[in-house]
Amino acid sequence: xxxxxxxxxxxxxxxxxxxxxxxxxxxxxxxxxxxxxxxxxxxxxxxxxxxxxxxxxxxxxxxxxxxxxxxxxxxxxxxxxxxxxxxxxxxxxxxxxxxxxxxxxxxxxxxxxxxxxxxxxxxxxxxxxxxxxxxxxxxxxxxxxxxxxxxxxxxxxxxxxxxxxxxxxxxxxxxxxxxxxxxxxxxxxxxxxxxxxxxxxxxxxxxxxxxxxxxxxxxxxxxxxxxxxxxxxxxx
Amino acid sequence: xxxxxxxxxxxxxxxxxxxxxxxxxxxxxxxxxxxxxxxxxxxxxxxxxxxxxxxxxxxxxxxxxxxxxxxxxxxxxxxxxxxxxxxxxxxxxxxxxxxxxxxxxxxxxxxxxxxxxxxxxxxxxxxxxxxxxxxxxxxxxxxxxxxxxxxxxxxxxxxxxxxxxxxxxxxxxxxxxxxxxxxxxxxxxxxxxxxxxxxxxxxxxxxxxxxxxxxxxxxxxxxxxxxxxxxxxxxxxxxxxxxxxxxxxxxxxxxxxxxxxxxxxxxxxxxxxxxxxxxxxxxxxxxxxxxxxxxxxxxxxxxxxxxxxxxxxxxxxxxxxxxxxxxxxxxxxxxxxxxxxxxxxxxxxxxxxxxxxxxxxxxxxxxxxxxxxxxxxxxxxxxxxx
Ligand SMILES: Nc1ncnc2c1ncn2[C@@H]1O[C@H](COP(=O)(O)OP(=O)(O)O)[C@@H](O)[C@H]1O
Ligand SMILES: [Mg+2]
Numbered sequence: 001x002x003x004x005x006x007x008x009x010x011x012x013x014x015x016x017x018x019x020x021x022x023x024x025x026x027x028x029x030x031x032x033x034x035x036x037x038x039x040x041x042x043x044x045x046x047x048x049x050x051x052x053x054x055x056x057x058x059x060x061x062x063x064x065x066x067x068x069x070x071x072x073x074x075x076x077x078x079x080x081x082x083x084x085x086x087x088x089x090x091x092x093x094x095x096x097x098x099x100x101x102x103x104x105x106x107x108x109x110x111x112x113x114x115x116x117x118x119x120x121x122x123x124x125x126x127x128x129x130x131x132x133x134x135x136x137x138x139x140x141x142x143x144x145x146x147x148x149x150x151x152x153x154x155x156x157x158x159x160x161x162x163x164x165x166x167x168x169x170x171x172x173x174x175x176x177x178x179x180x181x182x183x184x185x186x187x188x189x190x191x192x193x194x195x196x197x198x199x200x201x202x203x204x205x206x207x208x209x210x211x212x213x214x215x216x217x218x219x220x221x222x223x224x225x226x227x228x229x230x231x232x233x234x235x236x
Numbered sequence: 237x238x239x240x241x242x243x244x245x246x247x248x249x250x251x252x253x254x255x256x257x258x259x260x261x262x263x264x265x266x267x268x269x270x271x272x273x274x275x276x277x278x279x280x281x282x283x284x285x286x287x288x289x290x291x292x293x294x295x296x297x298x299x300x301x302x303x304x305x306x307x308x309x310x311x312x313x314x315x316x317x318x319x320x321x322x323x324x325x326x327x328x329x330x331x332x333x334x335x336x337x338x339x340x341x342x343x344x345x346x347x348x349x350x351x352x353x354x355x356x357x358x359x360x361x362x363x364x365x366x367x368x369x370x371x372x373x374x375x376x377x378x379x380x381x382x383x384x385x386x387x388x389x390x391x392x393x394x395x396x397x398x399x400x401x402x403x404x405x406x407x408x409x410x411x412x413x414x415x416x417x418x419x420x421x422x423x424x425x426x427x428x429x430x431x432x433x434x435x436x437x438x439x440x441x442x443x444x445x446x447x448x449x450x451x452x453x454x455x456x457x458x459x460x461x462x463x464x465x466x467x468x469x470x471x472x473x474x475x476x477x478x479x480x481x482x483x484x485x486x487x488x489x490x491x492x493x494x495x496x497x498x499x500x501x502x503x504x505x506x507x508x509x510x511x512x513x514x515x516x517x518x519x520x521x522x523x524x525x526x527x528x529x530x531x532x533x534x535x536x537x538x539x540x541x542x543x544x545x546x547x548x549x550x551x552x553x554x555x556x557x558x559x560x561x562x563x564x565x566x567x568x569x570x571x572x573x574x575x576x577x578x579x580x581x582x583x584x585x586x587x588x589x590x591x592x593x594x595x596x597x598x599x600x601x602x603x604x605x606x607x608x609x610x611x612x613x614x615x616x617x618x619x620x621x622x
Contacts, residue, residue, distance in 0.1 A: 052620045061537050061616040082541065089539025100534045100619055104247020105240065116237060117539050173620045 008169055008201035009035040009058055013067035016053050027053040029224035030067065037168075038198040040191070040214065042232075043205045045221035051205040054221070055171045058203060060088050071169060089117045093162030095191075097174035099154045101146040107133060107157045108142040114165040132160040135194055152183035156190060163195055170195055172204040176211055188214045237540070241548035242555065244528060251527075252556070254520040255603075259560020259596055260567070262513020266506055266592040267568040267584075273502040274588070275581030280492045281485040282423035286360045287328075290454035291463050293484045294325070294470055297477040301491035302484070303427060305330050307448035308476065315474045316453045321461045322470070326351040328452040329439040332429065336408035339390050345382070346429045347409065349439025357454060358420075359433055365403055365418025370435055376407070377418035382430020407432075409442040424579065426492075510595055517560070518603040521553065525607035529614060537616040545611050553604035561596045565589060 016028040027050045035041045043051045056062035057069050060076035068075050072091065076084050093114070094100075101110045111129035116122065130142050136156040146154050155175060162170050172191070176184030188211045196202050204215070212218060215232040246252050278285075283302050284293070294316050296306035316325040329349030334342045350357045350370070358367045359377060369375055378387060378401055388398035389405070401407075407414045414434070422431050434442070440449045455478070457466050463480050470478040479487060493499050525532075532545055572582045 056617045056620055059537070061619070085539045085541050087539075088537070092539075094534075094537060094619070096534075096619060100530065102240070102244065102531050102534070104243045109240070109243070113240065113535070114538055116240065117535070122239060 006037055007034050007070075008037050008039070009033065009069070009071050009203070011054075011058070011067065011069045014054070014057060014064045014069050015066045016050075016057060016062070016064050026224050028057070028064070031224075031226055033219060033226060033229070035201050035203060037201055038196070039216045040196055040202045040204065042212065042215035042218045043203065043221060044207060044209075044212065044218055047207065049221045050224045051207075051221055052173055055173060055203055055205055058169075059092050059094065059171045060084055089114065090165070091167050091169055093165070093167040093170040093195075095155070095158050095162045095170065095172035095175045097177055099146070099151075099158045099178075101154055101157060101161075103146055106143050106145055107138060107149070107160075110146070110157055111160045111164050114161060114167075118165055129160070129164055132164045133157070135163075136160045136190055150183075151179050152186060155179060155183075155187050159187065159190055159195060168200050170200065170202045172202065174206055174208075175204060176206065176208050181210060184208065184211060237535075237544055237548055238551055240535075241551045244531060244548075245524070245552045245555065248524060248527070251520055251524040255517050255524065255556045256560050256563070258513050258516030258518075258520060259556055259599065260563040262509055262517065262599055263561045263564025263592050263596045264567050265509025265513065265564075266595040267565050267588055268571055269502055269505040269509065270588050270591060271568060271572060271582050271584045272580070273498070274585065275583035276498060277489060277492060278583055279423075279425050279581060281488040282425050284481060284485050284488065286423050287357050287454070288360075288481075289356060289456065290326075290481070291457045292455035292467055292470065292478050292480055294453035294455055294474070294476050294478045295451070297475070299477060301488040303330075303425075304491075305451045307446065308450040308453070309448050310450050312474060312476060313450060313453055316455060316470060316476070319466070319470050319473050321458050321466045323456040323458045323461075324354075324356075325456075326354060326356045326454045327436050327450050328357050328454055329436050329443070329449060330451040331439070331443055333409050333432075333442055335387065335414075335430075335432070336411070337387065337389070343386050344429050345387075345409070345432045346427050347432045347434065347439050347442060349434055349436040352435045352437050355435070359422050359431075361421040363419045363421055367418070369417035370433065372415070372417055374413050374415045374438070375417035375434065376409075376414040376438075377420050377433040378416055379420050379422045379431040381422075381424075382432075383416075383419055385430075387430050410444065412442050414438075414442070424581070510599070513596075514599040514602060517556070517599055518606070521556070521603035522606050522610075525549065525610060529610065530618065532611045533614055533616055533618045536614060537619045542612045546608050549604050549608050549611065553600040553607075557596050557600035561593060564596070565592065 011031050011033040014028050014031040018025040018027055031054060043054060045051055057064045063077055076087060079087060108126050108129045111133055112125035115125035115128060133139055133142055136159055138153060138156055176187055179187060191202060192214050212232060217229055218232055219229045220227045281302060296308055299306050313325060313327050331347055332344050333347045335345045336342055355367050355370060363380055383401040387401045391397055391399060401416055403416050405416045457463050467478040467480060572584055575582055
């Protein structure tokens with residue numbers, strides 16, 4: 001990775017407030033953040049500090065009130081809704097704390113969903129999905145329903161789903177917090193080894209300090225602000 | 237995305253079956269009740285259908301339906317015969333007379349008197365004997381339902397089953413002797429009395445003496461004659477009401493629709509079936525969508541458009557609609573088949589398929605709409621909520 005690498009994400013003065021029946025909650029109070037290609041960025045901080053809100057804005061599923069948030073040079077805020085959907089479908093992969101697999105689809109079918117959304121034919125999509133399932137070590141469980149898999153296995157299916165359409169940005173919200181330490185470790189290794197490469201950036205929201213070591217850089221958040229961004233080799 | 241929509245729907249067995257049961261129920265009620273209704277209502281004019289030969293029925297202008305007999309003077313028959321374009325015109329007597337049974341009890345009968353020479357207007361099916369046997373003195377033909385039930389003779393053995401009336405048995409109609417010369421099959425009408433066919437002159441002799449005895453004049457038009465025009469000509473030259481067969485059926489049907497509680501009763505059943513079905517199916521479908529909201533949110537976050545989600549929900553609604561409709565209509569047909577030999581009225585014209593199909597469609601559209609509204613307003617950001 002060279003220093004001049006292009007920015008995957010460039011946030012400038014991003015503000016987001018929630019209106020809860022009169023009370024205004026400032027979730028993001030002017031965020032500046034850059035995430036580079038080939039980098040695993042962690043967003044850490046106490047509960048309620050705005051981590052989820054920030055990756056929602058980055059992923060384009062929430063509009064900021066002001067400021068700009070460019071992903072690969074484009075701010076989804078200014079896109080028409082169809083453009084935005086296409087952009088999201090093509091460029092972004094999601095991993096959730098609660099896995100969010102579709103319970104009536106088996107593993108292969110779940111993994112194939114992003115391809116189907118991108119207009120790939122079902123047969124091709126499921127073929128490619130099966131390949132990616134192999135990469136995450138679940139080649140033999142393609143026909144299993146989520147309910148037949150352990151938490152760690154479900155999260156691996158979710159990671160396969162985030163990878164299958166080869167997006168350039170993957171956002172993960174608390175991907176390990178529903179898992180025990182060891183399983184969480186396996187999942188992080190998978191993200192670092194399989195998901196991350198030069199042509200892709202990963203943003204991982206977490207407050208699980210045991211996995212901080214997997215990050216290239218860590219952005220510490222508090223009360224809607226980023227306090228500091230450090231290399232993970234630096235001690236926090 | 238279609239296969240995903242279908243898997244989502246069928247993945248939730250309980251709700252899937254619940255929705256289908258609701259729709260099946262609605263479709264069954266909305267098909268079966270109207271089928272009974274149509275069957276029942278068509279009985280109102282089955283006497284007219286049974287008597288298929290004449291083109292035109294002539295009667296007193298005040299007559300409102302087939303059983304509403306307002307007798308005419310016999311001379312009216314000749315007036316009708318004199319109208320240009322009439323091929324033939326025959327008298328018909330229709331009236332309720334008391335029959336005295338062998339054990340001395342009385343039974344009111346619907347007596348039909350046919351033109352002595354031609355016997356036009358006879359029963360549609362003869363089971364025993366021939367229509368011509370009416371020419372024998374005192375001859376009458378009795379309908380089978382009456383013969384085995386209301387007109388049956390008491391058993392010779394004490395406590396035994398009554399014996400059906402047979403050819404050769406005698407009856408007394410208004411104290412006048414009648415001999416059974418045939419057994420006929422007639423289509424059920426609203427009148428539950430036994431039907432007795434005889435000649436016009438004999439019917440008049442059976443009936444209590446009155447100044448006017450002629451109930452209807454049955455008219456056949458000359459070949460190529462314009463029948464509606466002929467009815468107008470008959471009315472103009474005789475002052476009587478003249479209806480084509482269809483007009484007289486419609487008049488009778490209309491009378492029963494307006495003056496009986498039948499349409500309201502069935503209307504209420506159908507409406508209730510619709511509402512209950514809509515409530516069950518609509519509610520379950522909506523619940524199903526609510527429970528799957530997170531799944532729809534995930535699809536939305538990953539870039540599925542509202543339009544695609546709408547199509548998915550519509551597809552789900554169409555599938556459950558088709559299955560529920562098919563089951564409901566199928567059960568109705570089975571019901572009709574099972575009831576084919578009973579006195580249950582049941583008619584299943586294709587229009588009923590359209591009717592209940594429309595009802596089920598309405599329910600599905602309603603269920604889909606409330607669900608779609610919810611999904612379209614859904615914020616994809618919910619996917620990150622725990
Ligand atoms: N949909 C919402 N409506 C109102 N307030 C919200 C909403 N989502 C988050 N918040 C508030 O915004 C702040 C930041 O929330 P969030 O981004 O979820 O934080 P984190 O993920 O770091 O726990 C919190 O105070 C939270 O209560
Ligand atoms: Mg959070």
